[in-house]
Amino acid sequence: MSIDKVGKTTLKEYERLQGVVECAILYKEGKTNKEIGEKLKMGAPTVTRNLQRALDEGIIKIEIHPPDAIEVAIEIREKYNLKEVYVYPIGIADEVRNMLARLAAYYLEDLLDEKKENIKRIGIGPGRTTLGFVMALSDKKRPDMEVLSTSSATHFETYKASNILIGIPAWKWECELSRYDTDMPLRQQEDYADILFFGIGKIPDMEGVAALALLSGSRPKIKEKTLAVEMNKLSAADAVSFINYQPIDSKGKLFDWSYRGYKDTFYEKSSNDKSILKPSFLRLDMIRRMARKPDKRVVCIAGGEDRLDAIKASLLGGYFNVLITDLETAKGI
Numbered sequence: 001m002s003i004d005k006v007g008k009t010t011l012k013e014y015e016r017l018q019g020v021v022e023c024a025i026l027y028k029e030g031k032t033n034k035e036i037g038e039k040l041k042m043g044a045p046t047v048t049r050n051l052q053r054a055l056d057e058g059i060i061k062i063e064i065h066p067p068d069a070i071e072v073a074i075e076i077r078e079k080y081n082l083k084e085v086y087v088y089p090i091g092i093a094d095e096v097r098n099m100l101a102r103l104a105a106y107y108l109e110d111l112l113d114e115k116k117e118n119i120k121r122i123g124i125g126p127g128r129t130t131l132g133f134v135m136a137l138s139d140k141k142r143p144d145m146e147v148l149s150t151s152s153a154t155h156f157e158t159y160k161a162s163n164i165l166i167g168i169p170a171w172k173w174e175c176e177l178s179r180y181d182t183d184m185p186l187r188q189q190e191d192y193a194d195i196l197f198f199g200i201g202k203i204p205d206m207e208g209v210a211a212l213a214l215l216s217g218s219r220p221k222i223k224e225k226t227l228a229v230e231m232n233k234l235s236a237a238d239a240v241s242f243i244n245y246q247p248i249d250s251k252g253k254l255f256d257w258s259y260r261g262y263k264d265t266f267y268e269k270s271s272n273d274k275s276i277l278k279p280s281f282l283r284l285d286m287i288r289r290m291a292r293k294p295d296k297r298v299v300c301i302a303g304g305e306d307r308l309d310a311i312k313a314s315l316l317g318g319y320f321n322v323l324i325t326d327l328e329t330a331k332g333i
Contacts, residue, residue, distance in 0.1 A: 084323075149179045
């Protein structure tokens with residue numbers, strides 16, 4: 001499947017097919033049409049149509065035979081208690097990130113156009129995947145939206161920084177943008193946006209080293225060679241991923257920086273050393289709290305074999321409630 005063929009039709013068909021499979025599974029469990037409708041929040045006619053389609057397409061026989069992508073998506077959703085999981089059978093390694101980013105763009109615009117939920121404030125994290133995501137958004141004017149960065153400006157400002165990326169949808173949609181405020185109270189962080197979009201960084205990953213080192217409390221003039229050494233230390237100390245510049249270990253816990261010799265915690269700055277920078281990003285524990293709220297969406301867009309351990313760790317940590325990934329990665333999960 002080429003990138004050009006990935007579009008809104010793909011998303012809609014996926015959602016329809018997922019509904020068919022879920023109806024079939026509940027039917028096999030002995031649930032009535034009414035019970036199926038109540039559990040899946042579907043009207044009776046939709047349940048009837050879905051069960052008929054399941055029969056017509058051979059999904060319901062003596063046993064249920066759902067397509068692999070739908071089956072594994074349901075398993076992941078139930079195992080990690082997620083709101084939604086989208087698994088796409090795309091196997092062209094070089095295009096996985098771009099294709100998932102584009103599908104995530106259609107996912108968001110479908111939510112906005114269909115007005116399924118009251119979404120006004122959209123947070124966008126840093127990275128190559130989220131760059132592809134904002135580039136894939138349409139030029140449809142959405143002046144009532146507000147796009148928010150999940151970090152403030154840093155000494156290492158790149159085109160993949162959240163602070164920069166939010167300018168793209170703001171320009172396309174002709175809407176407001178807001179940059180992260182480092183003095184924001186924690187209670188406000190917990191309700192920062194209606195929906196957040198993040199990619200997953202892997203460790204070691206030199207592309208994220210500079211900003212990670214700065215934002216975690218390293219000195220502004222740290223050399224690239226020193227950054228490489230620090231990243232290797234992270235990897236050796238069981239750090240497998242970073243989300244919004246914050247590293248987590250293989251169990252999904254926020255990484256302990258005490259081995260670095262700093263007295264201050266990851267989220268605090270020392271009052272005695274002015275060269276240690278104040279963290280300037282949406283805190284990971286606040287992101288997790290958002291993911292636990294039924295009226296919020298925290299979306300992870302990630303795929304590929306090299307991101308598998310990072311995605312597993314993020315799921316164990318409970319930092320997302322929506323996952324958009326590819327079939328091979330989903331099977332690995």
